[in-house]
Amino acid sequence: MPRKEIPVIEEYFMENLGEGLYQKRRTVLMRQINEEVRKMMGELFTNLEEELEGFIFYADKLDGFYSMYMLVRMSQHVNNAQDAGSFLSVTFASCLVKIKRNFDKFVQNQIAAIEDYKVQKKSRCGIIGFVHNFGEFANQAESIFKGSDRHTHLDKSYSALVKVVYQQIDRVSTEHGKTPREVVMLAVLSQLKIPCLDGDRKEAKQVYQDNLSVYTTNLLGRPLEKIQVFFEGVESKIASGVKPEEVGYQLAFSKQELRKVIKEYSGKEVKKGLDHVYKKVEKHLCEEENLLQVVWFSMQEEFIKQIKHYEDLINKCYPDSGISLSFSVTDVLQFFSEIAQAH
Known part of the structure; x- marks a missing residue:
């Protein structure tokens, strides 16, 4: 029948049956046609679904990631189908269920591998x-x-x-x-x-x-242990109400005692202690992700923070005393760099 005559026939039936009844009969007719087509396709391609399932099983066995590819692609075919009841749509939808199961199994295998x-x-x-x-x-x-x-x-x-x-x-x-x-x-x-x-x-x-x-x-740890203990005592005195500039008049925290403690930590001794720490870090860390460099830099920052804290307390509690640590922040930066390069 020429395509241009179809609208004329549809208009005739709509006038005689009414639009509602016509649409109902048309829907029933299309369903019958689809069922006949699906039945015919099923007879022509009796092994299609079985073959697809075999392919799905084989691909999943080769590599679980193939189930991911198939899940994405088959979902697109099913979702974009104009007729959800067509032969291919029904076949693909059935296969999609099996692909989703394979995907879930693949994820569970990943979980099991982690747990084991x-x-x-x-x-x-x-x-x-x-x-x-x-x-x-x-x-x-x-x-x-x-x-x-x-x-x-x-x-x-x-x-x-x-x-x-x-x-x-x-x-x-x-x-x-x-x-x-x-x-x-x-x-x-x-x-x-x-x-x-x-x-x-x-x-x-x-x-x-x-x-x-x-x-x-x-x-x-506390690479400057005795200095750390000394200044903890200083901070304790300040916390108890002693003015910072008067701490030095306490016998245990006099300028002489501070000089004595500082004298025990020369730059050479500090570098030796840091080198020992580096060797311990090496035993714990691998080369991956530059963890050794990250940790060593973190230690450098922490140590410099401690030194600056001591220097601030000296300036606050012992002003104009001329007292300072036996090494500077610049010296410490050099120590860390030389130790890292030496290893």
């Missing part, structure tokens, strides 16, 4: 293997799901994976005997640029900073 991670206690911990693996997983997944309306499925997977990553980092930090807990806890996920992980990334950054601070403070 065994600690290598005989060597330095370094950046934990499953942290690297999760980073690679996330980067590849983001490239696959970019722009896909199925990204919500991936976001749910991230939440489950990040939760178990944090749990297992905590476990490893407790079980590993050769590496301090704070060093293991530096292996966090603050570098991942994934929108749904913004909250986790901020938490990871805070965990990183907290553990870096604790490790730096604990390992650096």
Whole structure:
């Protein structure tokens, strides 16, 4: 029938049956046609769904990431179908269910691998293997799901994976005997640029900073122990009501006592103590992520902060005394640089 005659016929039936009844009959007719077409397609392609399922199974067995690709692509086919009841739409929708199951299984396998991670206690911990693996997983997944309306499925997977990553980092930090807990806890996920992980990334950054601070403070310790104790006593006197400029008149905190304490810490001795600290840090840290440099710089900042604090107290409590430490901030910067270069 010529296409131009169809509107005329439709107008005739609408006038005689009424628009409502016509549309109802037309819907029934189209459904019958679709069923007939679907039945005919099923008879022509009896093995299509079976073949597709075989391909889905085979691809997933080769690499779980293929299930991600198929989830994205098959979802597009199903969502863009003009007729959800067509033969291909029904076939693809059935396959999509199986692909989603494979995707979920792949994520569960990732979780199981993290939970089953065994600690290598005989060597330095370094950046934990499953942290690297999760980073690679996330980067590849983001490239696959970019722009896909199925990204919500991936976001749910991230939440489950990040939760178990944090749990297992905590476990490893407790079980590993050769590496301090704070060093293991530096292996966090603050570098991942994934929108749904913004909250986790901020938490990871805070965990990183907290553990870096604790490790730096604990390992650096009190390199100027006697000076530290002396000025703690000075601060205690000030806190009890003694004016700063009058502290020096206290026998235990006189200028003579301060000079005696300072004399015990020459620049040479300070550098020797810092070199010993560096060797301890080397035993704990690996070459990955420049952690050694990061920690050494953090220690440098902490030590300089201590020195400046002592200098401020000297200026406040012993003005015009001419007393100063045996080394300057510039000397300390040089010590840290020379020690790092020597190793």
